[in-house]
Amino acid sequence: MFPKYDVIVVGAGHAGCEAAAAAANMGSKVLLITMNMQTIAQMSCNPAMGGVAKGQIVREVDALGGQSGLVSDRTMIQFRMLNRSKGPAMWSPRCQSDRMLFANEWRAILESTPNVDFWQDTVREILIKDNRVQGVKTSLGLEIASSAVVLTNGTFLNGLIHIGEKNFGGGRTGEKAATGLTEQLSALGFEAGRMKTGTPPRVDGRSLDYSRMEEQPGDEQPGKFSYKDTAPLLKQRSCWITYTNDKVHEVLRTGFDKSPMFSGRIKGLGPRYCPSVEDKINRFADKDRHQIFVEPEGWNTVEVYVNGFSTSLPEDVQYKALKEIPGFENVRMFRPGYAIEYDFFPPTQLKLTLETQRVANLFFAGQINGTTGYEEAACQGLMAGMNAHQNVHEKDAVILKRSEAYIGVLIDDLVNKGTEEPYRMFTSRAEYRTLLRQDNADIRLTPKGHALGLADAERLTNVAKKVAQTDELIQELMQAKVQPEEVNDRLEDWTTAPIREKTSLYQLLKRPQLSMEQIKVLQPRFSDWLGTLKPEAIEQAEIHVKYDSYIEKERLMVEKMGRMEDLMIIQNFNYDGVAALSFEGREKLKRARPQTIGQASRISGVSPSDISVLMIYLGR
Template sequence: MFNEVYDVIVVGAGHAGSEAAAAAANMGSKTLLITMNLQNIAQMSCNPAMGGIAKGQIVREIDALGGYSGIVSDTSAIQFKMLNKSKGPAMWSPRVQSDRMRFAEDWRLLLEQTQNLDFYQEMVSGLVVENGKVVGVKTSLGITVKAKSVVLTNGTFLNGLIHIGDKNFGGGRAGERAATGITEQLIELGFESGRMKTGTPPRVDGRSLDYSKMIEQPGDLNPEKFSYLDTTKPLENQRSCFMTYTSEKVHDLLREGFDRSPMFNGRIKSLGPRYCPSIEDKINRFADKDRHQLFVEPEGWNTVEMYINGFSTSLPEDVQFNALRSVAGFENVKFFRPGYAIEYDYFPPTQLKHTLETKLVDGLYFAGQINGTTGYEEAASQGLMAGINAALKVQEKDSFILQRNEAYIGVLIDDLITKGTEEPYRMFTSRAEYRTLLRQDNADIRLTPRGYDLGLASEKRLKRMEEKLNASNQFVQFFKDTSVTANDANVVLESKNSASVKQQGKMFKLFARPNIDMDDMRKFEKVETYIQENNLDREVLEQAEIQVKYAGYISKEKNNADKLNRLENIKIPANFNYSQLKSMSLEAREKLNKIQPVTISQASRISGVSPADISVLLVFMGR
């Protein structure tokens, strides 16, 4: 392998690296995955779960494109929940509780079965760059491996520093050393770097907890799954999580350790995730709250290890222990390991193109926490896109970019490279202006054809999606074409306390009422007969119902997206000198010169660039 020239080398085998390696290899590129420990491929460093608000949509998108995260989430799941079911379908978000050990094992086995993929265990200490192009990597043993492109997915390992109370030591994750050398070289090459922080809670012995004092959190009665493929069936048995609360006494015990907290005594200077704060940060920022939720999450089917979601901390271990013992159900708790915080290097993502290739070094790609994001799902989606684009570049094919109206993945990457981030970036549904279009239920319809064109999604997967789309479209047309008498309609309407009708009308109009659902419509014999004769499954019924109920919203968002895409089609010349546009504000000129947007639409989303500045640019370009 040392004499080979690889098409793609992926550095790091976390969620980003695993997806990047799988994508590049499955697209026919000779790929090498280098990681410091092959036993920890796709390790769940923090909570044992995949999906959640907006994150679940991302996992579905990865799956639709032909990535592996959805498949592994299903094969290793111990609980499934569809979050936000009480809200509109744009907010529905799937989430699984995972078996941590099985998740990593399933990922490794999938990767080992992937053609064109080699593995090597060692630390990469630097890059080989010639004439502004990456041509390989150097390892800590002094070995050089040549490549046509390199994807860096270093996670929290770049100069990682772990903090527990007044102690700190180098490390990229508990029990693993930090990676050194790469940051320093990238800075020499002209890259700007920064520091970020994240944290994790204590892991405890589940045998030492009293669950009778907690509130059980079971999975869904009729669980679904992530992948659109039939690789697994929905869960028949599930493990419950449990919920409990902190108290004023717990908060007081935690406050006693604040003077030894690296977050408060100045030893940690970097910013942590705003939307997943440590317990000490929560009781400091939200001093008016007398309690906070804690979720006790099993780490797997058979292990007794429990993850205490909501109690992320870097306080001294004795403070963590004493405070947790005052939580209901934790009176006799035993630790497996304390919580800790970790600081690590990242590189502001405004230094990247939409393909995740760096602007400074040709053929070099960044994906995951190196770009300032937090979360397995955000990392995995970037890895997938970086792996795809690295393979396409080597194959001398057009790059693959998802627009904001096509996928949450498109929103994520556009936000990162256009706006940058100074704190760990997490995806939310509110970040997507077209979230009615970007639902978890239609990710396959949106993206499977794109994945098929890339060679990642199989023909079988494409055919399955097309059958679902055709069946749901025909079912919607059935509602538009089929009439119902006033008497029949009113029987259903009265049962739902909905206003009655006076004359015969189309079923579509009846179904569009907000308080009428598919179960109500199935009370009509014509509807039930159609479903049975056409053997319609849950996915088709759900898709048809959404298309009927949200037809107006979907149409409006599509029109808005079409208007935006007109600006996406107006390209800005490469290396355009904005300093010549004296009518434009100074801030806009500085920001535009730094980020070098590719289109007018991207330029309009840069912070500090006003509509007036865009008008100046359009006039200059003859528009």
């Protein structure tokens, strides 16, 4: 009934969709197995993509040739660039998405990918022989052969949903849990754990009074995620902001005795940075209010997502508390919020390719690795799909360094440090964040994506044009100079110090009070010429001029660390033979089996002295 596939992807969430598309577009024959063909790429939580650090990840996925940026651009209903008041390392694109269009667009992309086949079923077992993947066995008893398997099971592995004192099996509300895989993998020696996440109630937007809320419109000139020529967003829907209050908190506290989180019925580890509303009022008892974001779910629906009100309290308590929020006095609830517990596998059991250490050609991606967020899942799926293809076709592994991408930071953190709570990306996790900006992801990663066969030639040509125009503009700014009598009146108008001698526009643009708009005024001949350049090249040049010292400092740091990063450790290195290693360091190194000294240095429990011992030993 089935041919032998190169890659089988289990699960069709954000990780599974990117994994299937990547492997297929690189040339592998792929089977995507999902429990429900109607929920491919469903946005189970909030209908949005991007955000702080997450927007950078979506840009990186796009630059490599992934699909999440394209899908986001085609289905967004609002776009905002966050943190514009801060430096460009912090600028983060975010869009509000149409939930239904997002899923439909992803399915259309996958169905138009010739190398992707579909099967609706549940995978119960991985077929393994001699510690190598042979395929999968489904709940229908079908055995389907493949050379590699990518597991992207999300919250479905032994999923348990909690609402107040009620709980029932499910991977998502209205959908059954997946069983069998955890038990099999545990029997093979994999370590498993439990995590939990939650989601807020959905309400009827027609029942809300928006006049009592603060409007949060999109950017006047909305941007996009993809570096491809996607259509601009011509109209937008506003989001809204309101707040909880003492009355809301009082109502919520009446349900604490029935809370599965406080009663101990939930054993899983919850997200630190996206806590439930009951957790917020318990942990931050001194706060008299918490922000609530009121987010529309699409163009043609009245359903609204109550962001900031994630909860697993009884549904009647949720409803009574909602009615005390300004603007929600007459609210009608579509469905209550809930918490879900699910199995995950600590990612220290993986290689940097996301292949498991115990079983060859078995890959994990997404929440199965202990992460949270669509963007974190998507980038893992992309990398797992790439590396599954590379393994099957006996090609070199694809590993991004911490200095190359937020994706590299995320995977390096997971594999070397593990996670004790749902892992979420932040700009603070990236030590080279000035280099890893959202505006230059195409320059950093498109050549790599093109070499792998994912990013097309048009993308590479566009990157080359952008780089050439950026360099040309920087040279022009260095060469163009102005006299004090030509510009000082203007400079004083802009509250910046006058110049005393002939000065280049490059030096003037370094000033925080001046932008490229002011430079056009100071040098009118630039205006017409700048109109012929790509806007992104102009932005790139301005960022380079203003932050060149910071950028150069990080580049030098990357070079310095790179010497250690590239020092390879032989595959079967005998750590027991190095007596000077600490006991903990030896055990951690034996377990993680790092490929380089740089990777070894980031393993929790491996001390700087252990690294020194290793370097001396390897030098000998």
